[in-house]
Amino acid sequence: MEATAKDGARGRNPRGQGERLREEIVTAAVRMLDELADDQALSLRAVAREIGIAATSVYIHFADRDALVLAALETSHRDLMESVQQAADAASDPVAVLRARVLVLGNWAHRHPGLYKVLHESTINQRADVSFKLALGKQLTEAVQRCMDAGLAPADDAAAVSLDLRMAVHGAVSMRVNQPDLPWPPLEEQVDRYLVKLVGVSLGASER
Incomplete structure (x- = not known):
């Protein structure tokens, strides 16, 4: 973090602390994107003002807005992946693991609707490489496959089933984000219906 001068302005970072400043810039961008x-x-100038540094300090780390937005989205996505994995690790069987993964995705979007919109609905998806988002889909497909391998879901094309499930969940989440005042049913209920109808699992009391 940059040193603070006596007049309240931030001074130059000590040698070796540039990475700390970069992290602070990304953290501020994540927070602002969730609000915007x-x-x-x-x-970039607004981000600089947010953390009290000169705009030139931001440009040292990020060539343009897209570069900063992309870094913020990758950070958010990495944090989401960690939350998904933690929920999966705490689940008791393949169906519970699949359900936990899906619910974390939905609940994260509920807590961070602004980030969700930028991550999935913004034009940066057409301008930049956002292939890091493929990891969640890959992991969900693997979770569906494990349900099939365990005989807890009918044998099928796990990738196709996983895609159908993701499309259904993203549709439910997106509508909640964009029309929050409608009388939506609990997301858990919808997710359970998707799991039963699209994946073919049976949900016991332990999964609900």
């Missing part, structure tokens, strides 16, 4: 819900509403 629009990647193009973010500016």
Whole structure:
């Protein structure tokens, strides 16, 4: 973090602390994107003001807005992946693991609707390489396959089933994010219906 001068302005980072400043910039961008819900509403100068540094300090680490937005989204996605994995590790069987993974995705979007919109609905998805998002889909497909391998879901194309499940969940989440005032049923109930109808699992009391 940059040293603070006597007049309240931030001074130059001590040697070797540039990475700490970069992390602080990304953290501020994540917070602001969640509030703005629009990647193009973010500016490097606004991020600099948010953390009390000169705009030139931001440009040292990020060439343009897209570079910063992409770094913020990768950070958010990495944190989401960690939460998903923690929930999966705490589950008791393949069906519970699959359900836990899906629910974490939905609940994260509920807590961070702005980030969700930028991550999935912003034009940066057409301008930049967001292939890091493929990891969640891959892990969900593996979770579906484990249900099939254990005889807890009918044998099928796990990738196709996983895609159907993700599309259904993203649709439910997106509608909640964009129309929050409608009388939505609990997300858990919808997820359970998707798991039964799209994956073909049976949900016991332990999974609900």
